[in-house]
Amino acid sequence: MKNALSSMWQTLFGHPVRAFGVVSLLLLISLAIAPAKNHFSEWRHYQKQYLALIGNRGDAKTLELHFHNHDGIQQIWLPGLGVVDRCTTCHVGLKEASLADVSTQPFRRHPVIPHTLDQFGCVMCHRGQGPATTVEEAHRSTAAWEQPLLPARYVQSSCGQCHRAPLTGTPQLNLGRNLLARYGCVHCHTIKLPDGSAIKPTDDPPSLFHIADKSTREWIYAWLKDPQAYAITATMPNFKLSDLDARDISAFLIANSTPLAGDTAPATKDKDEKAPDPTAGASLYGGSFCSSCHAVQNAAGNVVGGDVGPELTRVGTKVKPEWLRAWLRNPRVYDPLTAMPHYRLTDPQVNLLTAFLGNKADADLLANVHLDAATPEQIAHGKLLVTEYGCASCHEIGGIKKPDNFAPELTRIGSKPLTQIIFLPGMEHSTPAYISAKIRQPRSFGAALKMPQYTFAPAQIDALTTALLALTDRAHDLPMALTVPAQPGSNYQPAGKAGQLMADLACFTCHAINGRGGDLAPDLTWEGSSVQRPWLQAFLKNPGTLRPALIRRMPKFNLSESEITELTDYIMAVYQTPAFDRDSMPSSGYASAQVEQGRQLFYSKYACQSCHIIDTKVDKGYIGPTLTQVGSRLTAAWIYHWLKDPQAMRPGAIEPNRNMNDEDARALTAFLMMQKGSNKQEAKK
C-alpha cells in the first residue's frame, strides 16, 4: 500500500515538469467548477422545466414568446420600497392567466389580487429573501437571512403594513386589530402606529376605587382565581394566582376601597307593593333591551346577547343589591364615563330589575370560598402583588400609579430578529410560531413570566398573530405617501344642554355622529335632514322598530317632555347635510298622476316590494324598513336624494344604487310621501 502510494507520488510529482503539469491541471479543473455551477444552477433548471411544461400546450406559441422576452434572471426592482425580487426567475408563469389548470409549483399562476406584481413585487406580501436565486435562500431562514416566507394563513398581515384602515378583504387582520384593543393587550404592551399615534384599548376595565361598595371580597377572590368560571366571555385573563395570593390581593382591594356617596341605595319598601309578578322582571329586562349590550349564557351553554357591557349570567353573585339599585337608577354616579345609558327608571322598576338580576346567581361559585378577616400583613402583601402583576395597567386602583410600559413594546414585533427570541425546545424557529405560542400559553415560556393566560379560540389566536405580524419595520419605514391611512378617530362632542343629555343617555354607545360612536344603530350625522320633527318627537317618547325582521330596537328611556324637546331641537337644527335643503320639496300635495306613476315604478320597474312593505296585506319584503308611514317619517328631499344615491347619504347603506333618472326619483318620492300611515299605530309599536 505504502509502496503504491509512493510510486504514484513519484509518477505525478517526481519530476518538476510533471509536477508543474499536474498542479496546473488540478487548478484548471477547480477553476472550471465555478462556471459549471453557474450553468447548472437551480433557476436554469426550473426555466427548462417550464419550457417543457408549456411545450405541449395549445397556447405554447404565446407562452414561449412571453418567456423568451424575459429569460435569464428576472427581477422586479422597486427602489422606493427597497424591493429587489427575483422570484419571477423561477415562478415564471405567475402572470399567465391561461395556466389556471397548472398546480405544480413554481409554475402556478398567481391568484387574482387587487395589486399588480410589477408595482408591488413579491416580498412585500410574502416576505422571504427577494434577491435570492436559490430555493433554500429565497424561502427559508438561513445564516445570513432571518425572515423566511410568511405562512399563507398569516398573509393578511402584509396588507396591514400599508392599509391602516379595515379592508373588506382582510377579515382576519381586522379581527386581530380589534382584539388587540378589545382584550386590552395595549394596556400593558404599547403599540405605536406609524402615524405616531398608539392603539387605544376599548375594553374599558372598571375602576377599583370603590370596589367594596359594589362587590364582596369572596367574589373578588373567586374572580381572581378564574374569571372565566364567573363569566365565560370575561375579558379579564387568568393570572394563575395561588390561593394565598388571591386571598391577599382581595384583602388589599377591599381595604383600599373608599366609599362613594350615592353609589348604594337601600331597599325601598313600598307599603302597598304587591308581590311582583314573576315574569315582570324578565319582561322589563327584555323591554329595556338590556340584551342589546349584555349577554347571558342560557341553559344550553350558548351566550346570547350583545358584548358592549359585561355578561350578566351570574351577576347576582357578584354585585351587592344596594349597589345595583343605585347603578340602575343612575350609572353615571359610580362611573361617569360608562357606556351604559341613564335609563329614567321608576323606583318600582329599579326594584323589579334588581330582584330579577339578583336571581341570576350561582351559589357554587362562592361555595368553597372561606376567607378569614384580613391581617395587615396580608393587605401589604396584596399591595405588593398588585404592583408586581401590573393590575394598575388596566384598572384604576387608589394609591397605585399606572405603570408605564409594563410589558415589552410591540410596535415592531413583526420584524423582531430571531436572534433576540428565546424559543421553546422543539418549536419552529419563526416569528409567527413564537407569537402564536406566546398568545396561546404565555407561561409556557417560563413560570415566572407575568403575562396571564387568555381564553382565545384558535381563530382568535391566528387573527391576533396576523395583526401583530403586520407591525414590521417596513410598515414603519414606508413613506407616508405609499400608505393608506385610517380614518382619524373623532372626538366629536355635541355642545350645550343637548350634549350633556346625549352623554347621559350614552347615545354614542350605539349611534355614530360625525365619525364618533358605535355601529349598533343608524348613523345620525344627517338625521335632521332626514326625518320630520313630529315623528322624531314621537319616536323619542316611544321608540319602535322600523324593520319587520328586527326585534331589537332603541330602548325606552322614559324621557321627560322637556328633554325630548331639547333633543329634537338640537337634532333638527344641527344634524343637517350640506348637500340639500330639507324643505326644498313639499311633504304633501303631489299630483295623483305622479303618485300613480310612482306606484308603477315601485311595484314593477324597481320592484321595491322585494325588500320593503307598503301594503302590509300584500307585500312581503322584510330586508329594508317598513314604508307604511314613510311619508310622515322622512322628508321628501331626503327620499329623493336617497333614491338617487343611497351610499352618498349614508356610506355602506345596503340599498342598491339604481341610477334613477330625475323623473323616476320624483315620481317615487311623490308616491312614498303619500304613505302617511297613522301616527297612532306607530306610537303603539
Next chain:
Amino acid sequence: MAKTIASYFDELRGTRVWRSVFRSGTGSSTLHRALAVQQNVFLHLFSTKVRTRMLSFSTTWYLGTLTFGTFLLLVVTGIPLMFYYHPSVPQAYADTKDLEFVVSSGLFLRNLHRWSAHAMVFLVFAHMFKVFYRGAYRPPREFNWVIGVILLLITLLLSYTGYLLPWDQLAFWAITVGSNIASAVPVMGNKVHFLMLGGNVVNANALLRFYVLHCMILPLVAILFVAVHFWRIRKDGGLYSHQSEPQTVTAGPVPAAAKGGQFQ
C-alpha cells in the same frame, strides 16, 4: 527536423523587438544569466545566484512565496470585486448578496478572496514562526525581521478592514468591538476611536474609510514593504541557512567577507 523548438526560441531572442525589451542579450554564460536577473526591474530585487539547496522545500517550506502568492491572488480577485461593490450603507449588503445570487461566478470570486485572506494570515504567521525558530531573524537580518513585523501588521489591518465591507451583522459588531478596544488606549483612546470610524459609531463614514484603506492605502503600503522585504533578502546575504551563519559573534567592525554579501 532541421529546426528544434529551442532554435525557434533562439531566433525569437535574436529579433530586434526582443532585444529592445530584454537588454541582457542571449547566451547561457554565467554573465548573461546574471544580467538577465540584474537588469529586470522585478527580478533585480532577488539574488542573481542562489544555491540549489536553498530552493529545496525543507529549507523554507516556501512559506514566504506562498504568502506572496495569496497576496497576488487577493489583488487579482479584489479588483473584479470592486467592480460590483458600492461602499454605501444601503447598497453594500445588497451588493454582497448580488455577488452570490446574480453575478456570474460571483460567489466563487468572493469565496476565493475570503479564503485567500484567511490563508494569507495563517501563512504570514507560519512564515514568522519558521523564521523565528530557525533563528533567521538574527543579524544581519534583524531589520528585515522588523519589516516582516510591519508586513504582519499590514496583513492584519487588511484583514480587519475587509471584514467590515460585507456590511452584515458579523461585520458590524466585529468592527464595533474592535474599535471599542482602540478606545481603551489611555489618554487619546477616544480620539483614535473617532479617527478610525470617522464618527462615534460604525456607520457610513466608517464604511467608506475602511473601503479606501482596504482597497488603496493598505495594498500600496504592503507592496512597498514587500519590495523592501525582498530586496533586503538579497542585501542581507540571501536566504538563511545554518552554513551561512557566522560561528562567532565578534564585537567591533565585521570584515566585509564575513557579511556573506557576495552579491551586493
